[in-house]
Every structure is written in structure tokens, then in C-alpha cells.
Amino acid sequence: MAHLTLATAEQTEAPVGTLIREWRTQRKISQMELALDIDISPRHLSFVETGRSRPSAELLMSIASQLDVPLRARNTWLLAAGYAPRYSEQGLDTARMAQAKAAVQRLLDTHDPYPGVALDRHWNVVLHNSAAAKLMSLLPPELLTPEINIFRASLHPQGFAAFTKNFAEWGSYLLQVLQRLMLSARDEAIIALVEEVHAYPNVIALKQQTPVTQATEPSLLIPCIMELHGHELSLFTTLTTFGSPRDITLHELCVELFYPADTQTEVFLKAMGA
Incomplete structure (x- = not known):
């Protein structure tokens, strides 16, 4: 049976909108750019980030894919939004x-x-x-x-x-x-x-x-x-x-x-x- 990774309380206490905004900011992508990339309105994305709208699990995964969020963090997003994690974490010796x-x-x-x-x-x-x-x-x-x-x-x-x-x-x-x-x-x-x-x-x-200046061809x-x-x-x-x-x-x-x-x-x- 697959073992699903569970995030700690500290990892999941932040609202999912906050987590999305943090990752988007780190990737240096604006709300407008991200919204256009995943084919939703900037207003909808703004509502998701501020907690005024609850995103579907599919929308979360679409955003995570566009931002290249690791699978471990994607499980944290899902849990923060009230969904079950999707990605297992098998031990290497299983x-x-x-x-x-x-x-x-x-x-x-x-x-x-x-x-x-x-x-x-x-x-x-x-x-x-x-x-x-x-x-x-x-x-x-x-x-x-x-x-x-x-x-x-x-x-x-x-x-x-x-x-x-x-x-x-x-x-x-x-x-x-x-x-x-x-x-x-x-x-x-x-x-x-x-x-x-x-x-x-x-x-x-x-x-x-x-830093040393390269004197010869690198x-x-x-x-x-x-x-x-x-x-x-x-x-x-x-x-x-x-x-x-x-x-x-x-x-x-x-x-x-x-x-x-x-x-x-x-x-x-x-x-x-x-």
C-alpha cells in the first residue's frame, strides 16, 4: 500500500493562497503572467491567493506545474486546501x-x-x-x-x-x-x-x-x-x-x-x- 506523505502542522498552517503567492513571488512571476499561463482570469487567481476563493485540486496542480513546485510541496498545497495528498513517498528499500x-x-x-x-x-x-x-x-x-x-x-x-x-x-x-x-x-x-x-x-x-580574472580561454x-x-x-x-x-x-x-x-x-x- 502506498504511503502518502503528510505535511507537519507547521507546513499546513499557512493558507494555500499564501503558499501559492510565496512560490509565485520566488519564481518572479506576476499574477497576470501566471493567470494567462494557466488560462484563468487574474481576478480569479487574486481571489485564490487572498483566500476569497477555494481552488479546485485540478487548479492547484495546474498552478504547481506552471511554477515547477516539487511533489512534496504539492502535497502540502493539497492538504492546506482540504484535499488528500496525491503523491506517495516510498522508501528506497521497499x-x-x-x-x-x-x-x-x-x-x-x-x-x-x-x-x-x-x-x-x-x-x-x-x-x-x-x-x-x-x-x-x-x-x-x-x-x-x-x-x-x-x-x-x-x-x-x-x-x-x-x-x-x-x-x-x-x-x-x-x-x-x-x-x-x-x-x-x-x-x-x-x-x-x-x-x-x-x-x-x-x-x-x-x-x-x-574573483580571479580568467587569463586564458576558459x-x-x-x-x-x-x-x-x-x-x-x-x-x-x-x-x-x-x-x-x-x-x-x-x-x-x-x-x-x-x-x-x-x-x-x-x-x-x-x-x-x-
């Missing part, structure tokens, strides 16, 4: 998720000897391949529990940042990704994570640095350049998500695959895998 989990693990294992991980909505590692396990073994114990978080592991001064030669560039990229995640997810745990990493001394120093991608065991590794990354998910866990799951950015890195990773 029987119904077995096929999807196996597909992700197969993708990660096929990617060996290059590192690959599957991440939840907070960018905690939930699945990984052998190459990623070898890299994560370099982390100190305090960054391994209760779970490995990519932002914490990569930005903490005792984590991968200690091995990252281009931390100014790579760290700035990660901070931008984390900022976008906070704005799109509106999640308290992400907000707490942002506050935590911005208190790291190396991140404080990074934010105080003057590379196509920002690599993560690490020095491990006397070898310099250069890696770029891709992010993959499920198409058309109707479950919150699958909607929030992403796969991050690292690839060698040069021949030297490719040779080293293949040798390490062997």
Missing part, C-alpha cells in the same frame, strides 16, 4: 522501489571504475559504486555519520576540500548549487546546511577572496582537481534524474556520475579499479 533501486545501482556499477553516487533531496548519499566508496574512505569519521552529505564532505576543511587543489573554483560552484537548492526546495534542513557550510573557515575565506566545464596519493586527478560531473516520477522519493533522487577530465585521471582510476 518492495515497490526494488526495480528503480536496482536500475540506479546497475547504472552506478556500470560506471565503475569512475565514481558514482545516488543522492536524496538533501544530497545525502543513498547508493554508491566501488570507486565512490574508495574516495569516501578518505573522509574522517565525523563526516561519515549519520550519512555522507556531498556538500558537507566536499566543503568541510577536513573533507575533500583538503585534497582539492582548485577549491576556490570548485567550492564556489558547490556553494552556488547549494544556494539554488535552498531556493528551489524551501527546506529547513537545506537552510541549516547552508548556515553550517558558510561557517566553515575555508568557506569564509573563500567568500572573502576577490575550459568547457569546471573540473574538481584533487591530489590523491601523489597523483593529480581532474574530474567533471553529470547529474541525472528520473523522468516523469509520481513518487516523491524518485522525484527527489538524482544520480551524480564523475568522469575523468584528462587521460592521466582515466589511467589512474582504471588502475585503482583493477
